[in-house]
Amino acid sequence: MKVDIWSDIRCPFCYIGKRKFEQALEQFENREDVVVTWHSFQLDANLKTQPEVDLIDYFTKAKGISREQAHQMFSRAKEMAAETGLEFNMDSLIVANSYKSHQLLQFAKSKGLGDEIKEALFEAHFTEGKNIDDRESLIQIAAGIGLDKKETEEVLDSEKFAYQVKQDEMEARNIGVQGVPFFVFNNKYAVSGAQAPESFLEVLEKSWKEETAL
Template sequence: MKVDIWSDTRCPFCFIGKRNFEKALQKFSQNDKVVVNWHSFQLDPNMKTDLSKNHYEYLSEVKGFPMAQIMQMHENLIQSGKNAGIDFNFDEVKVSNSFKSQMLVQFAKEKGKADEMEELLFEAYFKLGKDIDDVEVLSEIGEKMGFSKDEIAKSLQSKELSELVNNDITEASNLGIRGVPFFVFNQKYAISGAQPTHLFSEVLEKSWTEFSENDSKLKIIEEGDSCDVEGNC
């Protein structure tokens, strides 16, 4: 059984959704028969990396809200993160374009290590305040996974990997995906947003027992907290 996940490495709900899904997958009796396929997505392809601003300052500027209001708006998000075992450090999060990091995910995907790469990129961005648009930072992350600096450097210059990122983004658009995380189970059932673990468990079971090749229309089971292309999180 295949689960396709569209995610942006700078999306906090994608980090939460990953953790909640993985908890459900761990409990699933047929988890050894599930293939997780990560797909690239960019919430803001035109974002320019700006290390002079943190996450709160950037959103305050983009949305036109006072800093205090932006920080208050994040209280529930921070608590949701804690519930998933994540300590978000938004004061240190750097404004970084995510395209290069998506190329690194595609590289790791070819090596069968996309799950681990996603986790390390999320941690670097949301917990350690790293610039995930920086080649040196991405090289350090790659080296933690056993890749060489030369491998990482080549991957970040690869036209093929760049095309894979863009192909994923195009596929998401064709499916009508405008927010992430977005989970598709066996090309039939979909979950939008960082849903609780029990819902992922229910859909895993449903997909395993009810999948019908004669019914290929995508059905969204639930829509929840996510980040969208309009800049709403």
């Protein structure tokens, strides 16, 4: 059984959704037969990386909201993350374009390490406050999951996996993805957002029942 997931490394609810889906998967007795594929999706492809900019300042301008509203949104995201066992250091987040990270994701997928790099990138961004658009940071993250340094450098210094990134985004548009995270089970059932583990489990069991009945 296959599950395709579109998400962006910059999206806090994508990380939370990943963890909730994993919690559902732990309860699914046929989890060993589930193949998860991560797909690229950029929330803002035109975002300029600005390590020196305060995230609250950036967010208030980008969303047209007050600092108080921004703080409330960040606090809620941090609380939701904590409920799933994640630590979000919102004060340390760097405003960064995620394109290079998505190229790294595609490279890792080609090596069978898609899930590992996705987790590492999320943790680097939301917990460790690393710049996910910085070449050296990405090389370090890649090395941490066992990717070859020279190959990683070649990927980051080229557009070798640009086609795969664009293909994922095109497919997302074709199936009507409006936001992420977006989960598709066996090309049939879609779940949008960081839903409760119980919701994911229900769809997993339904999809499995239908597949094994064929």
